[in-house]
Amino acid sequence: MDEQHAIHRCLEGDKEAFAAIVGQYQAQVLALCLRMTGNREDAADTAQQAFVQAYRHLDRYDPHQPFRPWLFKIATNQCIGLLRRRKHQSVTLEEGRIESVPDPEGGAASLIDLAEDRERVRRAVAELPLNYRTVVVQYYFQQLSYQEIARQTGLSIGTISTHLHRAKQLLRRWLADEEVGTGEAPRTRTASALSGR
């Protein structure tokens, strides 16, 4: 059953038709939720909720637009909602109040140089403030363009660029601190990185 046909049948009340859509997209949605939430249990929960919400709001989907970005936007919002409720994130950084994150003493080393393995980089990304993490995951994991990210998040291109740049500054700072062994917790690191301490 093709996607649009399945959606049409769902809108007519055939709940079983939605199983085809779940089967088609569950791997991608799970992967996105895994990167956003950082653990498998939360990823499965948010992915399931994303599909349920997509089904319940299927009447709001514009059939002239691709279904995948619409579904992924719902999944991203589910992850953001969960993380906000869990309050695992450091404070969300609002534009206009943020000073530029000072460059760490790591200098010209790239992230992969500072991080000895990719797992450290992944853990560091999982500790980013929510607004930065969302853009980082969308750009580097989902491989979305700036325009696609802008459509999903409502952010301007300039803001997306700034978020990506500052996220990398934070990551570089954290990973450089880990190299030195400051032992600061990520949430503490965020505040100190922003203040330049």
Next chain:
Amino acid sequence: MKHPAPEQLQRYLAGETDLVQTEELTEHLARCSTCGEALALLAADDAALSGSLSLTEAEAAWIAETDLTEPVRRAIAAPRVGIQQLLLGLLIIVPGAYMLQTLTGLIADLVSARGPFALTVNLLRAGTPYLWETLEYLFNGGLLASLWPLFALGAAAWLWRRFTKEEQIHA
């Protein structure tokens, strides 16, 4: 020489600058080794992040063996109790409880041989004294009539179960 901001270099790297900006930056990068190195570092960071965020084998295996079809199907199939169902329940329960109260009053009249049933009831009572004494006790004492709120709650509970019961999944 005016050096571009890091964010501008990031956008250049991502191919998100317009034609004019792209030309200007390309010319500048051809002349400025510092910005060229900064761009190379940004590119290395991009590669590091893309590679780090890609799925590991363990994660890919977990995703492959996780099936959300059944949990989603169950969640979708469970009816949601909305305001419409609640109002419908009230419309059924309140008049139904009142009717039940009226019915118990009618039965009480019947048992007590009041009103139009007097002759019939008196004849029956003569034939079955113990039965009628029990019924008189129950109805004249108002015991059953005062129980109608419980009947109303029971009806509400039945309606709640009816609306929240999962639909049968037909193969």
